Amino acid sequence: MSTVIRMIVTRIALGVGLLFIVSLVIFWATELLPGDLATQLLGQAATPETVAALRAQLGLNDPAPVRYWAWLTGALTGDFGVSLANNRPIAELIGARLGNTVFLALYAAAMSVPIALTLGILSALWRNSPFDRVANAGALSAISFPEFFVAYILVLWLAQTGIFPSMVRITPSTDFGDRVYMTFLPALTLTLVVTAHMMRMTRAAIINLMASPYIEMARLKGLSPLRIVLRHALPNALAPIINVIALNLAYLITGVVVVEVVFVYPGLGQLMVDAVSNRDIAVVQAVALIFAAAYVGLNLIADVLSTITNPRLMHRR
């Protein structure tokens, strides 16, 4: 047991180290942008005096390491500074939107993970049957269409008929039921996009094990095919499945920009896009750091889960 705790602690330490490196990269990348932030903000017409004043106000005259340290310590306490575009605290801008993004991601995950697992298990069970072929073909078509295309098709089909709203107007006061209803279309779009990957990995991981001697043994014990897949193959296929689910969850948090734009969903992706077009570097940095943390965190959880589902790692000789 203690080995597992030690493993988890090591992984967390590694994750923190990794995030630290990512924060350096994020900070450095914005340093590399051409020109000076103050000039960029004020435009070509600004007088040298106003530029100098803004530089002083933004603290741009300090050396880079000092500014990095100030930024990092601020970020750690939840203070990402103020937006360069509208002077509002970034933490406030991000707060509600982060909640929205996480809600949408969990919503899509709650639909896609059970569907993907069920379809993956069934298509492994009925390998090469019509069901398997249809499920695979369907999943592959869903993944092959660009997200915005899927989104517009759904809008055309389900929103034009008035069943679901095509735009998501939610505020912090919207209650849960309305939220679920209004967010259905973006969640469905994301589900269609991520299900295929998880389903095919589940199918492949299970089929890969079906030739194992212990599966033959299970068949020779007279067990039913479903029991063989669920009890004998699936537990041994969990590690790859968990990892691909984590990867897709991370995508649901960080990669949903297009879907958010199509449905005008007030999430982090939209904020990031707006910030980029406004050259609001401080917001871009903050959102990038949050995305990185989501990636690292989810992969960390996946690592830990794959370890504790593997008896060979949990119970040493």
Added chain:
Amino acid sequence: MTRDVLLKIEGLRIEGRSGDTWTEIVKGVDLTLHKGEVLGLIGESGAGKSTVGLAAMGFARDGCRITGGTIDFDGIDLRRATETQRRGLRGKRIAYVAQSAAASFNPAHRLIDQYCEAPVVHGVMSRDAAAKDAVDLYRRMQLPAPESIGFRYPHQVSGGQLQRAMTAMAMSCRPDLIIFDEPTTALDVTTQIEVLAAIRDIVRQFDTAAIYITHDLAVVAQAADRIKVLLRGEEVEEAETRAMLDAPKEEYTKSLWAVREFQRPELAPAAGTPVVSVRGVTAAYGTVNVLEDISFDIHAGRTVAVVGESGSGKSTAARVITGLLPPSSGAVLFEGTPLPPSLRGRSREQLRQVQMIYQMADTALNPKLRLRELIGRPAQMYLGLKGRALETRVKDLLHLIELDPAVYIDRLPGELSGGQKQRIGIARALAAEPRLIICDEVTSALDQIVQEGILKLLSRLQEEFGLAYMFITHDLATVRAIADDVVVMQRGCVVEQGPKAEMFTPPHAPYTELLLSSVPEMDPDWLTHLLDHRAAAG
């Protein structure tokens, strides 16, 4: 005394698929088994014994299909029965014990959960009753700590214990018939005896009929009432065990005996500077010492057999000699001069002198390379041969291992038989023109007759080139055939060493005695006598 017939197979035909074509692998086999009877099914790999064994459960592996004949189990026609009916029989009335228990237990579940599965699914008993029953059977199978061993995962239990746990599991529904598919082949000789005795006793206690599949005649002689010999999917002969052992009728059956009779002439005791000398080597993986102060010499033109059970440090000794594992103390001398401890410190010339041949030729040869490249590479790398000279060398080497270059030079390993692959392993080692070749269990994965061919080839090459061999094996029959000197290892220590004649003449060190007496003999009473003898000796 003739009892009721339990299983009657007539004219069984099974086809196997390779690519798009189906070829017949079982060609009309008949088999009759009475209640409580044990039938030994023996033959080399490819004889179709496992396929026949599985067919007795109405089962064909993926890529195989039963195409003809009848399989009648206690009045049920297994070929006509529905899959649900067959499933109802499997695990309940007909059980299976696989060759490698380590691979056939599900790594994700505890032993006892796997034990209880069949009785619960087949509705034979409740989970609690099955769990109690498991402890009883673990005890009968003489497993250590029967109350708690079931709560372990397969990777926490040794191979011999797993094999016994698997036999206990097969017994869980008290079947009428158990198929044992090479249950002791993967075990050390000393463990093999324990498992064999436990299997024999439990089958007798419950009056279970069994089909015992193996390639080892001496093993099957201990357990079977009757023996059937198969060759390439056809029956060679069948007889009562004693009758078969005393007077085999067919030439093929006799040849199964003859294999063990190959023997090299004795050599004079070794003299001069040894090619390789291991001096007081201690080596460790992490903090655990796996070799403790071992010393032995290997002389030119001689074979040193290193014997011991798995985990005794035989292969680790080889890793130290080749430099893969630098020792924590001691040294390896090559012709009197110490070799750098690690592979990286050694010159190409030093590396060339020691070559290896591995147990699994399948995994030791790159499947994507043609024989020309497989054998050519060491010749190119160590001796700098190129172009025509290299081609000539590769052809010479193929001639040496008795494969026709015109036919084989551009083949891939996948297009060769097991024995041929091992010959390629030998040619690849020879290509470097080494002084010492380390053979790590090179014949363990091969059939007896193929083994004999490989041993003869190795002997001939040794005489021709004055090679020194370090021959790692757990098979004492092989030692008897090929060794000049023997080193017996146990738990990382050398317990006895000397010329072969000395080692095989009493008195022996206690552990050597145990090893020697554990080699099954062609006598149906051997196991009984041995166990009596050991019990008497305390």
